[in-house]
Amino acid sequence: MLTLILGGARSGKSALAERLAIDSGREVAYVATAQALDGEMASRIAHHRERRPTEWLCVEEPLALADTLRRHARESRFVLVDCLTLWLSNLLGLAEGSRFAAEREAFLDTVSMLPGDIVFVSNEVGLGITPLGELTRRFVDEAGRLHQTLAQRCDRVVFVAAGLPLILKGTLP
Amino acid sequence: MLTLILGGARSGKSALAERLAIDSGREVAYVATAQALDGEMASRIAHHRERRPTEWLCVEEPLALADTLRRHARESRFVLVDCLTLWLSNLLGLAEGSRFAAEREAFLDTVSMLPGDIVFVSNEVGLGITPLGELTRRFVDEAGRLHQTLAQRCDRVVFVAAGLPLILKGTLP
Amino acid sequence: MLTLILGGARSGKSALAERLAIDSGREVAYVATAQALDGEMASRIAHHRERRPTEWLCVEEPLALADTLRRHARESRFVLVDCLTLWLSNLLGLAEGSRFAAEREAFLDTVSMLPGDIVFVSNEVGLGITPLGELTRRFVDEAGRLHQTLAQRCDRVVFVAAGLPLILKGTLP
Numbered sequence: 001m002l003t004l005i006l007g008g009a010r011s012g013k014s015a016l017a018e019r020l021a022i023d024s025g026r027e028v029a030y031v032a033t034a035q036a037l038d039g040e041m042a043s044r045i046a047h048h049r050e051r052r053p054t055e056w057l058c059v060e061e062p063l064a065l066a067d068t069l070r071r072h073a074r075e076s077r078f079v080l081v082d083c084l085t086l087w088l089s090n091l092l093g094l095a096e097g098s099r100f101a102a103e104r105e106a107f108l109d110t111v112s113m114l115p116g117d118i119v120f121v122s123n124e125v126g127l128g129i130t131p132l133g134e135l136t137r138r139f140v141d142e143a144g145r146l147h148q149t150l151a152q153r154c155d156r157v158v159f160v161a162a163g164l165p166l167i168l169k170g171t172l173p
Numbered sequence: 174m175l176t177l178i179l180g181g182a183r184s185g186k187s188a189l190a191e192r193l194a195i196d197s198g199r200e201v202a203y204v205a206t207a208q209a210l211d212g213e214m215a216s217r218i219a220h221h222r223e224r225r226p227t228e229w230l231c232v233e234e235p236l237a238l239a240d241t242l243r244r245h246a247r248e249s250r251f252v253l254v255d256c257l258t259l260w261l262s263n264l265l266g267l268a269e270g271s272r273f274a275a276e277r278e279a280f281l282d283t284v285s286m287l288p289g290d291i292v293f294v295s296n297e298v299g300l301g302i303t304p305l306g307e308l309t310r311r312f313v314d315e316a317g318r319l320h321q322t323l324a325q326r327c328d329r330v331v332f333v334a335a336g337l338p339l340i341l342k343g344t345l346p
Numbered sequence: 347m348l349t350l351i352l353g354g355a356r357s358g359k360s361a362l363a364e365r366l367a368i369d370s371g372r373e374v375a376y377v378a379t380a381q382a383l384d385g386e387m388a389s390r391i392a393h394h395r396e397r398r399p400t401e402w403l404c405v406e407e408p409l410a411l412a413d414t415l416r417r418h419a420r421e422s423r424f425v426l427v428d429c430l431t432l433w434l435s436n437l438l439g440l441a442e443g444s445r446f447a448a449e450r451e452a453f454l455d456t457v458s459m460l461p462g463d464i465v466f467v468s469n470e471v472g473l474g475i476t477p478l479g480e481l482t483r484r485f486v487d488e489a490g491r492l493h494q495t496l497a498q499r500c501d502r503v504v505f506v507a508a509g510l511p512l513i514l515k516g517t518l519p
Contacts, residue, residue, distance in 0.1 A: 004335065006334060006335060007472075008300070008470065008471075008472030008473040008490065009472035009473075009476065009486050009487065009490050010472055010486065010487050010489070010490020010491050010493075010494065011472060011490055011493075011494070012490075012494045015494075040480070040483075124181065124334065124473050125181075125301075125473070125474060125475050126180075126181030126182035126183055126184060126473075126474070127181040127182075127297050127298070127299075127300035127301060127354070127473035127474055128298060128299070128300055128301015128302060128303070128471075128473060128474015128475065129298050129301065129303055129304055129309055129312075129313060129474060130182065130474070130475055131304050131475055131477050131478075132304075134213075136475055137213075139475075140182050140183065140475060141182065141183050143183070144181065144182050144183020144184055144185075145183050147183075147184075147334075147335040147336070148183070148184070148185045148188075148335055148336035150335070151335035151336050151337055152336065157335055157337055159334055159335075159339075161352060161470060161493075161505050161514060162350065162352060162493040162494055162496070162497035162503055162514060163493070163494035163497050163498065164497055164503055164514040164515050165514075166339065166505070166512065166514065168334060168335060168337040168339065169337050177508065179507060179508060181473070297354065297507065298354075298474075299353075299354030299355035299356055299357060300354040300355075300470050300471070300472075300473035300474060301471060301472070301473055301474015301475065301476065302471050302474065302476055302477055302482055302485075302486060303355065304477050305477075307386070310386075313355045313356065314355065314356050316356070317354065317355050317356020317357055317358075318356050320356075320357075320507075320508040320509070321356070321357070321358045321361075321508055321509035323508075324508035324509050324510055325509065330508055330510055332507050332512075339512065341507060341508060341510040341512065342510050
């Protein structure tokens with residue numbers, strides 16, 4: 001079963017995903033896409049890490065998401081990917097522009113064929129005024145397109161605000 | 174029947190409006206408010222145009238929306254306006270400040286009296302931090318006010334995220 | 347009963363809160379957190395003030411919210427706080443950093459123990475690209491965290507778009 005959890009900054013989307021993982025009663029693999037490139041990011045990553053049960057398998061992968069999912073998804077597992085927007089941002093920041101399209105396509109091709117339960121966390125970033133800059137607009141466009149395409153492949157899509165879920169597709173347990 | 178479709182950038186709001194137009198089985202008039210002032214905008218317009226059925230009547234009108242709707246709305250037609258935020262932005266960019274208020278009033282006065290089905294697509298832009306600049310804040314304020322007033326006149330209001338609809342008012346077929 | 351009303355700029359969240367206040371049939375105390383530091387803000391405050399019934403008790407308090415609520419909440423009263431995001435912004439702007447944590451904690455400790463009906467209005471600001479600046483990111487983070495924590499303590503949480511409510515928790519009359 002595939003689930004997409006969308007929400008704003010500090011909306012409680014990761015906490016909802018983590019609750020679904022714990023409630024599943026399954027072995028959990030946590031895929032972190034964040035890169036600790038500066039102190040602020042390092043402290044955000046540490047904050048997320050403290051919250052996670054120590055028995056979870058943690059995998060850090062900023063770029064090769066399709067490959068990481070193929071290696072770690074199992075029928076008996078719950079895989080939590082947090083988050084797609086950082087993964088997109090990492091890919092769009094690469095000098096090698098073609099890698100973005102290749103990784104995106106590999107991800108969307110792979111995702112429907114994976115075994116087990118997978119939850120994707122992603123930031124909704126398109127509901128404000130987009131600040132100037134071509135890369136920023138590109139990021140907002142690519143995030144929106146990815147969410148639309150992934151939502152079609154997901155069994156469940158949830159929008160989170162103030163820690164509370166609004167169901168866009170499927171049902172929550 | 175009047176419908177307002179709100180959503181973020183690349184949320185799938187135009188695609189939902191286009192699906193409603195096609196599913197209506199009626200003759201469709203498409204009112205585009207975009208102006209191709211630069212290469213990026215021209216490419217966005219071209220991207221939208223490629224997706225539209227060739228038999229649709231396409232009208233480009235960046236400013237005089239009330240007048241355009243009066244000329245093209247018919248009992249037998251489905252009119253799709255994409256999008257109101259660009260129309261607002263075009264009006265707010267005019268040197269002649271009074272034109273904005275006049276066009277806005279004409280639009281809101283006209284809209285409830287038009288025959289046939291009309292769908293308005295508009296961007297929700299007020300859910301992030303608004304970047305500095307008086308014109309930007311004005312734009313966000315005017316867009317929010319327009320959405321509130323228009324929503325009262327509409328039979329159906331839908332918020333779209335990740336290509337999926339959340340009904341705010343009325344029902345979807 | 348505690349209610350949190352979230353929404354974007356000019357989404358109609360204050361108008362919904364004011365309608366709930368009027369429909370309650372109770373004596374209303376209105377707590378304004380805005381400070382008229384410039385002409386634009388003064389005109390926004392005046393716009394809100396014109397809309398409010400003259401018999402409402404109006405209290406202006408930019409910082410000491412917990413204390414203000416303790417003094418003004420009564421079993422027979424409806425208290426409307428507009429808005430939490432300006433209160434947060436006022437606190438984060440103080441040179442004395444510790445005041446923010448103290449006021450925030452006092453507010454969250456107090457809120458569940460207050461008598462009567464209280465409605466909090468707050469801006470959702472985390473659904474767009476956050477412009478550069480550490481203080482801006484801090485503000486977005488703190489607003490999101492406050493909304494999550496407060497939403498747990500509230501009986502009713504509503505998201506407003508285009509003047510129309512989406513219920514996140516509880517029910518609307």
